[in-house]
C-alpha cells in the first residue's frame with residue numbers, strides 16, 4: 061500500500077455524513093452545500109447532453125464552451141484581468157480535484173504549505189498526498205475568524221512554498237477583508253510564495269460582497 065495513504069485520516073465530517081445517510085430524513089447540517097436542489101435548466105442541459113451523445117472523450121483541459129464561460133466569469137464577475145486566455149484554464153472534477161492537481165504540480169516532498177486552522181479536512185489531505193507538510197495557522201474568533209497576518213509571516217521558513225486561503229471559509233464562515241488580502245499578497249511577494257485561493261463559497265454571502 062502507498063505509504064502516503066497510511067497517513068491520510070478519514071474526514072470526520074464525512075464519517076458523520078455517512079452515519080446521517082443511514083437515518084430516515086435527517087436534519088443535515090454537516091456539509092457545505094446550498095439548501096436548494098440543482099436548478100432545472102442545469103438538469104435539463106445535463107440530460108440533453110446525454111441524449112445528444114456528448115459522452116465521449118473530450119479535450120483534456122475541458123470543452124471549449126465551458127472554458128470560455130469560466131474565462132468570462134473570472135474576468136467579468138471576479139474582475140481578474142491577468143488570466144488572458146483559455147490556455148490558463150483547466151476544468152477539473154470539482155474543487156478537491158483542482159486542489160489535488162494544484163498541489164501535485166507545485167509541491168515537492170517536505171515543502172510546507174500554510175493553511176487555516178480549522179480547515180476542510182480533504183484540503184489538508186491533498187497537500188499531504190503531494191508530500192507537503194501542513195503548517196496550520198489558527199483563525200482567530202476575536203478577529204471574526206480571520207488570520208493575524210503577523211502570525212502567518214512568522215510561520216514562513218525556507219521550505220514554505222504556498223499559502224492556502226479559503227474565503228468565505230468552511231467551517232467558520234470567516235471572510236478575508238481587502239486589507240487582509242493586500243497584506244497576504246505583500247507577504248507572498250516578499251517570500252516568493254504561491255497563494256492558492258479556494259473560493260468555493262464565493263456566492264454564499266448574506267451581508268457583504270465577495271472580494
Ligand SMILES: Cc1ncc(COP(=O)(O)O)c(C=O)c1O
Nearest residue numbers: 092154155156157180230258260
Ligand atoms: C473548502 C471547500 N472547498 C471546496 C469544496 C468543494 O469540493 P468539491 O467540489 O470537490 O466537492 C468544499 C466542499 O465541501 C469545501 O468545503
